Amino acid sequence: SQQGEEDPQALSIQEGENATMNCSYKTSINNLQWYRQNSGRGLVHLILIRSNEREKHSGRLRVTLDTSKKSSSLLITASRAADTASYFCATGSDTGNQFYFGTGTSLTVIP
Amino acid sequence: KAGVTQTPRYLIKTRGQQVTLSCSPISGHRSVSWYQQTPGQGLQFLFEYFSETQRNKGNFPGRFSGRQFSNSRSEMNVSTLELGDSALYLCASSPGRTSGGDEQFFGPGTRLTVL
Numbered sequence: 001s002q003q004g005e006e007d008p009q010a011l012s013i014q015e016g017e018n019a020t021m022n023c024s025y026k027t028s029i030n031n032l033q034w035y036r037q038n039s040g041r042g043l044v045h046l047i048l049i050r051s052n053e054r055e056k057h058s059g060r061l062r063v064t065l066d067t068s069k070k071s072s073s074l075l076i077t078a079s080r081a082a083d084t085a086s087y088f089c090a091t092g093s094d095t096g097n098q099f100y101f102g103t104g105t106s107l108t109v110i111p
Numbered sequence: 112k113a114g115v116t117q118t119p120r121y122l123i124k125t126r127g128q129q130v131t132l133s134c135s136p137i138s139g140h141r142s143v144s145w146y147q148q149t150p151g152q153g154l155q156f157l158f159e160y161f162s163e164t165q166r167n168k169g170n171f172p173g174r175f176s177g178r179q180f181s182n183s184r185s186e187m188n189v190s191t192l193e194l195g196d197s198a199l200y201l202c203a204s205s206p207g208r209t210s211g212g213d214e215q216f217f218g219p220g221t222r223l224t225v226l
Contacts, residue, residue: 033214099144
């Protein structure tokens with residue numbers, strides 16, 4: 001399966017702390033994207049990192065990509081209760097918008 | 112710009128029936144992808160349509176089909192429904208500019224329950 005895997009499956013932190021979640025995948029990729037999903041709703045795109053990039057920032061988000069290890073990490077700094085959601089990584093190939101999603105990390109930020 | 116819309120939002124069907132779901136992408140977007148989300152299997156790619164042609168296809172049986180119209184709106188059809196087809200069906204649109212994958216914008220999903 002080309003599906004990625006996020007680690008940990010669940011994470012609970014206090015508001016203000018940083019949250020780090022990891023994604024591992026199996027095949028070569030063109031890009032990797034991170035998404036957030038609030039309970040039972042559609043996904044919200046957070047950040048896209050291409051295979052020739054190593055790190056990318058967007059606001060309180062920092063994403064790294066290590067293609068040699070086939071892994072990526074998402075860091076959310078100074079977490080807020082509103083960050084409570086499931087986070088997914090999705091890997092894209094060269095053949096269009098065919099993305100394989102990981103199993104997700106459920107993040108709970110306690111106020 | 113209006114976001115991605117999906118209709119209906121909720122649907123209840125019985126085994127053996129068929130169902131059609133609709134997705135209207137963001138104006139100007141030419142790529143529409145469909146995903147199935149279940150608690151057990153997570154998010155799984157169904158297919159992608161670009162300029163009215165199926166460009167990519169996931170590993171789903173032929174009961175799952177789709178099409179895209181000239182205005183980029185897309186429909187997904189599931190025939191001979193099974194209990195296991197109960198899921199949240201998500202549609203995502205993207206500009207389709209790059210062959211290597213764009214940022215995707217997701218709709219709210221259609222919750223299908225098969226009884």
